[in-house]
Amino acid sequence: AQSVTQLGSHVSVSEGALVLLRCNYSSSVPPYLFWYVQYPNQGLQLLLKYTSAATLVKGINGFEAEFKKSETSFHLTKPSAHMSDAAEYFCAVSDITGNQFYFGTGTSLTVIP
Amino acid sequence: DAGVIQSPRHEVTEMGQEVTLRCKPISGHNSLFWYRQTMMRGLELLIYFNNNVPIDDSGMPEDRFSAKMPNASFSTLKIQPSEPRDSAVYFCASRSGGQLYNEQFFGPGTRLTVL
Numbered sequence: 001a002q003s004v005t006q007l008g009s010h011v012s013v014s015e016g017a018l019v020l021l022r023c024n025y026s027s028s029v030p031p032y033l034f035w036y037v038q039y040p041n042q043g044l045q046l047l048l049k050y051t052s053a054a055t056l057v058k059g060i061n062g063f064e065a066e067f068k069k070s071e072t073s074f075h076l077t078k079p080s081a082h083m084s085d086a087a088e089y090f091c092a093v094s095d096i097t098g099n100q101f102y103f104g105t106g107t108s109l110t111v112i113p
Numbered sequence: 114d115a116g117v118i119q120s121p122r123h124e125v126t127e128m129g130q131e132v133t134l135r136c137k138p139i140s141g142h143n144s145l146f147w148y149r150q151t152m153m154r155g156l157e158l159l160i161y162f163n164n165n166v167p168i169d170d171s172g173m174p175e176d177r178f179s180a181k182m183p184n185a186s187f188s189t190l191k192i193q194p195s196e197p198r199d200s201a202v203y204f205c206a207s208r209s210g211g212q213l214y215n216e217q218f219f220g221p222g223t224r225l226t227v228l
Contacts, residue, residue, distance in 0.1 A: 032213060032214040034216055036219075041224075043204055043221045043222050044204070044206075044217075049214060049216055050214075051214040052214075090156065094214070097213070098213030098214060098215065099144055099161070099163065099168075100158070100169065101146075101158075103155070106155060
């Protein structure tokens with residue numbers, strides 16, 4: 001069965017500091033992994049996805065994530081936080097069909113000026 | 114493309130009333146998903162369709178909830194009768210089945226308040 005665990009439901013960083021949001025997955029097959037962002041009163045928007053083409057994945061808005069099979073992790077990072085990065089972030093893994101997604105519980109990112 | 118379209122964006126109703134939420138997926142997408150998001154329970158998958166056929170409705174909370182997809186461009190989620198605990202944001206998402214790693218595209222959501 002597939003699942004993801006997001007460590008830390010709330011993360012606060014200072015503007016300009018490194019952003020690190022953690023995601024660990026559990027999958028019985030090679031996983032496809034996704035990070036989504038949700039801004040207030042909006043739907044979820046794809047930040048990036050791991051498709052097995054490369055372990056380091058670059059996404060929109062300067063975010064990137066590294067797939068580490070040995071650690072079953074897919075942590076999201078950004079070198080320098082902007083105020084506009086304040087949002088809810090969700091990690092997800094797809095099932096063997098690629099159809100059903102299993103979402104984490106989300107991490108709320110606060111950026112302190 | 115206009116993306117996934119949901120209507121209404123906001124719905125306020127009284128307990129016991131019927132509520133119908135609507136979704137138009139992205140053209141060409143063959144999978145459609147209904148999610149519910151609350152502070153307490155997070156993002157929950159209610160049901161999903163493949164080629165207009167319901168595949169997994171195990172997330173539908175009770176018989177008061179029903180979903181249909183009469184054609185490839187339209188789906189409804191109905192709650193009858195509605196209860197205050199149904200208050201949540203309901204999202205519709207669609208996906209193209211071309212590749213296993215294709216992502217789901219989410220609509221803006223319908224915020225439902227049941228008084």
